[in-house]
Amino acid sequence: MDYLIFSFSLMLVYIGLAQLLHVQFGLLGIPNFGVVGFWGLGLYGTGVLYVSYSMPLIVAILLASLITAAVAYILSHLVLQRSGQAILAATLAFAAIVATLIITEKDITGGVQGLGTIGFPFADVASRNVIYFFLLMVVVVLLIWISAKLRDSRMGRSLIAIRDNEELAASLGKDTAGTKRGVFVLTCALMGLLGGLTAPLHQFLVPYLLAPSLTFAVWIALVLGGKGHNLGAMVGVFATFGLFDILIETYAPVPAEQAILLPNFKLFCYGVLLVMIIMFRPAGMLGVDGPRTRARPATTPAGDASVKEG
Amino acid sequence: MFEAQALRSGYGEMAVLKDLTFSVKDEVFAVLGANGAGKTTLLKTLARLLPLQGGSLSLNGADVSNAPAYAMPDAGVAYVPQEGNVFPDLSVQENLSIGGRTGHRPKAEKLEEVFTLFPRLKERRGQAAGSLSGGEGQMLAVARALMQDPKVLLLDEPSAGLSPLFVDTLFSSIAETRKERGLTIVLAEQNAVKTLEIADRVMVLSLGEMHLLRPRSELEMSDITAAYHI
Numbered sequence: 209m210d211y212l213i214f215s216f217s218l219m220l221v222y223i224g225l226a227q228l229l230h231v232q233f234g235l236l237g238i239p240n241f242g243v244v245g246f247w248g249l250g251l252y253g254t255g256v257l258y259v260s261y262s263m264p265l266i267v268a269i270l271l272a273s274l275i276t277a278a279v280a281y282i283l284s285h286l287v288l289q290r291s292g293q294a295i296l297a298a299t300l301a302f303a304a305i306v307a308t309l310i311i312t313e314k315d316i317t318g319g320v321q322g323l324g325t326i327g328f329p330f331a332d333v334a335s336r337n338v339i340y341f342f343l344l345m346v347v348v349v350l351l352i353w354i355s356a357k358l359r360d361s362r363m364g365r366s367l368i369a370i371r372d373n374e375e376l377a378a379s380l381g382k383d384t385a386g387t388k389r390g391v392f393v394l395t396c397a398l399m400g401l402l403g404g405l406t407a408p409l410h411q412f413l414v415p416y417l418l419a420p421s422l423t424f425a426v427w428i429a430l431v432l433g434g435k436g437h438n439l440g441a442m443v444g445v446f447a448t449f450g451l452f453d454i455l456i457e458t459y460a461p462v463p464a465e466q467a468i469l470l471p472n473f474k475l476f477c478y479g480v481l482l483v484m485i486i487m488f489r490p491a492g493m494l495g496v497d498g499p500r501t502r503a504r505p506a507t508t509p510a511g512d513a514s515v516k517e518g
Numbered sequence: 519m520f521e522a523q524a525l526r527s528g529y530g531e532m533a534v535l536k537d538l539t540f541s542v543k544d545e546v547f548a549v550l551g552a553n554g555a556g557k558t559t560l561l562k563t564l565a566r567l568l569p570l571q572g573g574s575l576s577l578n579g580a581d582v583s584n585a586p587a588y589a590m591p592d593a594g595v596a597y598v599p600q601e602g603n604v605f606p607d608l609s610v611q612e613n614l615s616i617g618g619r620t621g622h623r624p625k626a627e628k629l630e631e632v633f634t635l636f637p638r639l640k641e642r643r644g645q646a647a648g649s650l651s652g653g654e655g656q657m658l659a660v661a662r663a664l665m666q667d668p669k670v671l672l673l674d675e676p677s678a679g680l681s682p683l684f685v686d687t688l689f690s691s692i693a694e695t696r697k698e699r700g701l702t703i704v705l706a707e708q709n710a711v712k713t714l715e716i717a718d719r720v721m722v723l724s725l726g727e728m729h730l731l732r733p734r735s736e737l738e739m740s741d742i743t744a745a746y747h748i
Binding site: 362365366368369371372373375376377378379380381382383384 | 565567586587588589590591592596597599602603605606607608612615616617619620662666
């Protein structure tokens with residue numbers, strides 16, 4: 209039971225990260241391939257502040273999120289006005305740097321020996337992990353709600369405008385660089401917050417947790433569900449993490465000697481799913497969350513000079 | 519309106535516009551020239567989408583040489599690019615609303631105005647802008663610029679890729695808008711014949727240099743042809 213609560217709690221964290229990536233990439237077009245780096249800064253920042261400096265957990269989490277925001281702010285000045293490929297490479301490299309520093313700076317982070325122990329809040333309560341699960345759910349539901357409201361808001365339309373045509377958006381009075389920086393820093397800080405909230409789930413932090421596979425899992429979830437759809441990220445996490453890490457790993461009657469193959473089988477299935485989606489449903493399972501459209505007339509009125517052929 | 523002194527601009531290190539000195543008053547100011555003459559570069563520079571490499575630019579007496587592009591709508595400048603002039607994933611109405619955020623009049627009032635001017639857009643108000651035809655897209659781009667309640671309208675080759683009949687309609691709309699709203703219009707075009715019908719003054723660019731700047735009344739088509747071939 210505890211394992212299931214742990215898995216579902218982790219799934220909530222993945223859904224939260226995918227929502228934030230939906231805002232960054234789906235709405236604003238920033239290809240952040242360093243999700244695990246920002247999440248990891250929050251995770252380890254919380255761990256270090258809690259374990260080494262004996263700060264209360266909530267203070268450690270908030271402070272770690274602020275540190276993540278500061279790092280994201282510096283990074284945003286360096287890369288955000290570059291091309292998409294440059295942002296992708298730079299954020300990927302950033303995550304690798306964070307992971308390397310976690311290993312090399314062992315006086316602070318514990319290196320490969322790890323850092324712990326980080327306990328749940330409300331230590332006296334027996335079902336504290338269940339309470340923590342619901343606390344995580346509140347945070348993630350709030351993120352989903354904000355993300356859903358954002359699409360139809362004035363701010364959301366500005367983000368889509370900047371994503372679609374930054375020059376045109378600037379000519380219409382949008383401070384495109386400032387908006388991109390602000391949204392990037394805020395969403396990265398929230399990734400750090402989710403990292404901080406993950407620390408009590410793992411209790412003992414090891415560098416392995418910062419493997420790039422987390423970034424790829426969140427990206428795959430976003431692409432599967434539909435990057436342009438608010439709920440796509442959530443559906444994607446259910447179809448990947450929920451299906452494989454929870455349902456199959458927990459309930460599938462796999463013999464113990466073959467269970468070791470499950471992680472590789474999972475990656476294989478992710479790959480096949482991704483190829484199928486890209487081939488047959490490029491907008492993702494839920495498709496594009498575009499404007500509420502009315503059907504266009506099948507034929508254009510005769511003699512209409514404004515309509516070109518086609 | 520605009521006052522340019524020895525204006526130099528281009529892309530990166532490459533200079534496209536070379537020491538242009540001119541002013542734009544309350545008029546339809548046409549910029550003619552062949553492909554690569556620097557018309558688009560000039561309009562982007564006036565919209566502050568390209569940095570100045572030299573010289574100065576002022577708008578109504580205020581120096582805007584280093585002004586960011588996002589400050590220009592509040593200064594009364596609206597820009598309609600030649601290509602990529604709509605946000606394809608937003609609906610027609612959402613495209614218009616983004617333009618309507620500047621100015622002091624209520625957005626609904628401005629929306630009704632542009633729907634009266636372009637009834638086709640009203641029919642398509644809920645449709646994604648990316649699904650519009652070329653002519654409808656151009657209408658939307660002009661309508662969105664008018665939603666900004668501009669004092670100066672920068673139009674970059676609005677007739678490019680449109681059917682001849684619609685070009686007539688479009689130029690009539692431009693002339694009508696100028697008359698009704700008293701807008702200053704900077705019009706970059708390749709279609710010299712249509713442009714001369716509505717222009718007050720004409721500048722001809724060739725390889726980023728100004729080869730002619732004269733009132734329409736003192737201009738013959740042969741002057742333009744000669745300037746084109748320099």
